[in-house]
Amino acid sequence: MKKQTCDVLIIGGGIVGLSLAKGLEQLGISYRLVDESLSKPFSGIRPLALSKTSIAILKYLNIWSSVWAQTTNIRNIHVSVESAFGHLLLNEKQLEHLGAVIDLNELQKAICAQLHETKALINGRFLSFDAKTQTVTIQQDEAFFDIETKIIIAADGALSSVRKACGLPVELEPEQEAVIGMLSLKHPHEGLAFERFTDIGPLALLPWHTHDMAIVWSLSKKNAQLMRDQHFSDVKDRLEKQLAHRMGDILSVQSIRTYPLRQIFMPVQSYQNILFLGNAAHTLHPVAGQGFNLSLRDVVTFLSVLQEYGISSDTFPIYLLRRKKDQEFTLKLTRFLASGFNRFPGFIKGIGLIALSNHLGLRQTFSNYAQGLGYPLPEEIYNFLEEGHE
Template sequence: MKQYDVVIAGGAMAGATLALALSRMSSGALSVAVVEPFETDHQSHPGFDSRSIALSYGTIEVLKQFKLWSDIQPVATAIEHIHVSDRSHAGMTDIRTNDLSVSALGYVVELADIGRIYAEQLQKADNVTFYCPDSVAEINQQLDTTQIKLSSGHELQAKLLVAADGAVSTCCQQIGLELNEHDFEQVAVIANIVSSEPHAGRAFERFTQHGPVALLPMSENRLSLVWCLPPESAQTVMEMDDGAFLHQLQEEFGWRLGKLEKVGSRASYPLLLRYREQNIAHRFAIVGNAAQTLHPIAGQGFNLGIRDVASLAEEIMVHSNDIGSYASLMSYKKRRQGDRKATIELTSSLVHLFSNDWLATRIGRNLGLFAMDNLPAFKAPLLRRTLGIVER
């Protein structure tokens, strides 16, 4: 049975970030194992697929702390301006870098690029062992350790097991941590778009009667589309040819980027809120999508997960003499309670507020957008949470 300080189930964004953070914060002193079911070729890996994600200002600061940002920055596109609007109505607001005196509000990166960079960095980390393809088959919690049997037959022993194995976490199922679900009755259609006008670092969130349309700036003047629709509408647009798809998207989004000229391959996935009230158990902690999976509105999910990772890594280092102890895990739980609750409530309320065309909610959201654009005291708290500048 091989001994480790920390075993991480899941080697995608949350798990790999945690492994690299622990490696660098401990200067290689901690022994870490990562158990990952999928080969990291970044073509078929579901955690490093064709999607893009927006890294908030706060997430960039965390990645700098872990000495990871310098490798990611060359493949990242800066968000310098965010425009939020309500289709066919007056409400709109703009967020610019000078609102916070920062050089960028965030950055957009392609998951495939992150996967490649992380794989290279993990190979260089002598204190990190990668079990791949492999998965956690059995968990046996002891007083001072956790024993983990892998599907391959390998047996590991760790002071702490961390579940970073996605929304439907098999580790959490084995431990017995309850999963709560809420179906937003929407489907996200994702694709890369090219418009006739340069994006110039602008990101757009457009609220329609069906749901939000987000376009994020990418390299080579591409835009990453997340189009939230009712399931039947999503099925219809997924079956359209490129011309019809672009025409329908143009109708919903408008002409702020000129004509939408090209669309790449499309994918779709249902939108659900999944979260676990308990994010710890005996010598066990959860981070990222295993703890909570959010609606993509306002781009909060991944950034909330990175704050999980950062807080857990810091608690592990503070309690490095007894990793996985009750004291360290309770401290992690308390640190994450407020941020998790506030962010889950924010995204869920935004979905319900901006995904219908009822008169009362239409008036309310337009008044809200007006207030954000004209009342700094109203705008500042929401802006700080959106940018990930929050206590953790």
């Protein structure tokens, strides 16, 4: 194949690489996106909680209108601790939007469909790069070809082969596993999301359509495997105990499986003409549902810097400076909720929840950070924040 050229080469067409491609397309910047599994069909459901800010960004990227009909609004968030009294209820009426739940695979499919015509998506695998000639070698089946590019965006996931090729360090947290699945309720959930710090690990239930809830229970590997091997009726009993019948009867629990939870953070996210985004730069524990939300804020900030400064020696440093505080805060909060919080005695956790629950100012601040509003966003996003969900 003839050598191709572009301004931006994205390695990795997961949800982050695809979102960036959509933004570049909109700005008229020449790009290519290479992914080794573009031709594989999407399978299963992967529920993803989107913050209010992420919805605004997806509107800005002209993606939201093609997916919103398949989303479920979050109207209330109930937070509790297994071994303590007290709970926190975040309510849509008091705090405006609390976000929505979407199937990650549907979102990916929708963006792929929009980009299909552009011919910028390449089914292939990153092999190596040559910094001197700014050339990347791609493998496609048995063939190899080169792409010459001004900058490379590595969005190739937690086990990033671009990161390995650069020999860059990462901070690693101990691996856990998530038990994921779906439950069906007798009564409608009314948009309630449920977060419970159980004695064995945080449990999140996300509202799905009208009567279903997606389960994400983060556990030690041993506990996750034990639960995966249990009969569905035992898992149902355990969930009913945690819910304390707040949601009425659970009719069934389906599709229980385990998913590895890696936690990775790159303290230095650029190298020569390469910038790391998404799971490649930071793979967060799902306890606070912030991984993709944080990455979307990264993507839109990068697009804004490109618009302001073009591709120059300033682009990466300015982007990294603008994203530093949000990334560090979100990482600290997620690490705390994933492991630090459970180390406190039950009554302290209970007091914390009661304090948050009774103090509107505290509750508003907490919600602002959870909704991605804690740090400045590019100007253009604020207009979309004012609109409703549709």
